[in-house]
Amino acid sequence: EAQVTQNPRYLITVTGKKLTVTCSQNMNHEYMSWYRQDPGLGLRQIYYSMNVEVTDKGDVPEGYKVSRKEKRNFPLILESPSPNQTSLYFCASSFSTRGASYEQYFGPGTRLTVT
Amino acid sequence: DQQVKQNSPSLSVQEGRISILNCDYTNSMFDYFLWYKKYPAEGPTFLISISSIKDKNEDGRFTVFLNKSAKHLSLHIVPSQPGDSAVYFCAASEPREGGSEKLVFGKGTKLTVNP
Numbered sequence: 724e725a726q727v728t729q730n731p732r733y734l735i736t737v738t739g740k741k742l743t744v745t746c747s748q749n750m751n752h753e754y755m756s757w758y759r760q761d762p763g764l765g766l767r768q769i770y771y772s773m774n775v776e777v778t779d780k781g782d783v784p785e786g787y788k789v790s791r792k793e794k795r796n797f798p799l800i801l802e803s804p805s806p807n808q809t810s811l812y813f814c815a816s817s818f819s820t821r822g823a824s825y826e827q828y829f830g831p832g833t834r835l836t837v838t
Numbered sequence: 839d840q841q842v843k844q845n846s847p848s849l850s851v852q853e854g855r856i857s858i859l860n861c862d863y864t865n866s867m868f869d870y871f872l873w874y875k876k877y878p879a880e881g882p883t884f885l886i887s888i889s890s891i892k893d894k895n896e897d898g899r900f901t902v903f904l905n906k907s908a909k910h911l912s913l914h915i916v917p918s919q920p921g922d923s924a925v926y927f928c929a930a931s932e933p934r935e936g937g938s939e940k941l942v943f944g945k946g947t948k949l950t951v952n953p
Contacts, residue, residue: 727881754938765842766882766927766943773938782940813881827941829874829881 725750727830729814735836736804744799744833746814754817755797756781756827757789759810766813772797804837811835841865842930844944851951857915859947861928864909868930870939873902873913876925876946885926886913918951925949 727748736742748755756771758781768781772791786808788800797816801808812833819825843862851857861871869890874882888895888902888911895902901914915922928944 758943763945765945766929768941771938773936779936779938815881826872826884826887829883831879831881 725828727814727816727828729812729830729833731833732831733834735838737838738805739803742801742804742835744801744812744814744835746797746799746830747795748797748814748816748828749795750816750818750828751794752816752818752828753794754819754827755791756815756817757787757797757799758813758815759783760813760832761810769799769812804835806837809835809837839864840945841868842928842942842944844926844928844947846947847945848948848950851918851949853920853951853953854917857913857918857922857949857951859913859915859926859928859949861911861913861944862909863911863930865930865932865942866909867932868942869933870931871902871904871911872929872931872941873900874927874929874943875922876927882927915949918949920951920953923949923951 730745757769758766767783770789772778814830815827817825817827872887873885875885876882886900904911925946925948927946931939931941
């Protein structure tokens with residue numbers, strides 16, 4: 724089954740404790756991206772990757788890091804989480820390096836709470 | 839500055855009737871528009887898209903209309919079914935340097951279809 728998986732689905736952590744949210748896709752997609760969804764703000768892009776070892780900032784990259792060492796994986800790293808990073812996070816992938824204008828497949832989401 | 843606006847946070851429709859979800863945008867550089875549907879506790883799923891060179895795209899019960907002069911697009915669902923109850927996100931893409939795109943989402947409209 725074609726899918727994007729994220730782990731963990733739910734996470735409660737404390738300020739400053741480094742964490743990683745994993746994302747993996749089994750569709751051999753070139754393009755992968757991370758979004759956060761906040762009430763009243765819709766979905767905002769954090770980082771994206773057009774291919775292995777190629778990543779770039781989205782609209783709200785501050786406080787996040789990503790890496791793309793393998794085509795299928797695109798982990799999101801919070802080196803020192805803060806309460807304003809409490810949010811619902813989605814990973815997405817697309818077969819086209821053009822990315823956005825083609826259908827993106829989204830993961831189920833990771834609800835992160837930073838206290 | 840919100841470039842993609844969905845001014846109706848919610849919409850309630852009777853089963854069998856038409857649902858019309860609206861979206862306005864301000865950036866004339868957007869060249870592709872998409873609608874995503876999101877159920878609770880799931881990631882968004884792609885619904886339908888339209889290129890800026892077209893004014894209509896149809897897929898089964900779903901039709902998207904684009905009025906470039908008014909910078910307005912709408913999603914029509916006919917006939918509406920209870921299973922269509924979800925949050926609908928309008929999204930628009932703009933080419934970026936390097937061949938990728940910037941995808942901007944609206945805040946979403948919650949559609950409720952009553953049996």
